[in-house]
Amino acid sequence: MSEAMTPKERTRARILDEAAKAMREKGADGIGVAALMKRAGLTHGGFYAHFENRDDLVAHAVDRMFQDSAFVLQRHLGxxxxxxxLSELIDYYLSEDTRRRTDGGCPLPSLGGEACRMPAAARARFADGITAxxxxxxxxxxxFGAPDPEALAASVLAEMVGAMTLARALDDDxxxxxxxxxxxxxxRRIGLPTPS
Structure with a gap:
């Protein structure tokens, strides 16, 4: 969190950090306001100083999760x-460490299947995150000079998300x-070097 933030902004950021972790772990329906505020070390009554309602929280938590994704993309591709x-991003995204860290990272493997049931504002923000x-x-x-980069990007993203989603359902080996x-x-498909 930035030092330039006001106390209210820091509190809101803490709530959103906890909401993002909870949603990745339990899904959007798995977070209740009272439990979330307790998890953030705050009282239930303080929630409404930061969010209109639970749907507003979910939408902002989706934004928070895609901020993490943007940071990862910038770190590897920027x-x-x-x-x-591209090689580093693929290695990071499809790593054992990422598989084990279900409370962090990209929200797509954790929440992609339930995005269609989220509140409208959260769905729209989820779609914006995918587009970005x-x-x-x-x-x-x-x-890199790949042919048809737009179509390839859609395919690569789908494969990375699908591979991580399936890997999280499997035993370690x-x-x-x-x-x-x-x-x-x-x-191999993109044309990047692969270890022998």
Missing amino acids: GNAAAKG FRAALAKALTA AAKDALHASRAQLK
Whole structure:
């Protein structure tokens, strides 16, 4: 959190951080206002100083989760050559560490299946997050010289999200094998170097 934030802004950010973690762990329906405020170390009554209602909280928590995704995309794709950035992003996204950290990271593997049941504002923000992620991939794929980068970006994103979603449903050994295979196949399909 920024030092320049007011106390109210810091409190709101803390609530959103906890809401984002809780939603990734339990889904949008798995967070109640009272439990969330307790988790954030605050009283239930203080909630309405920051959000209109639970739906407003869910929409802002979706924004918060995609801020994390934007940070990851910037870290890997922002300052690196396209091939290096894409390779590093795939390695990070499809890693054992990411699989185990269900309370952090990209919200797509955790919440993609339930986005259609979220409140309208949260659904719209979820769709915006997907669009931004896909655009970042397309920009890197364009710089890499990949043919039809827009279509490839959509496919790469779907494969990364699907691979992580499935890996989280498997036991450790099977998940490790699935993630390894997905990383290698994605890199091969894009034309990135793959370890022998």
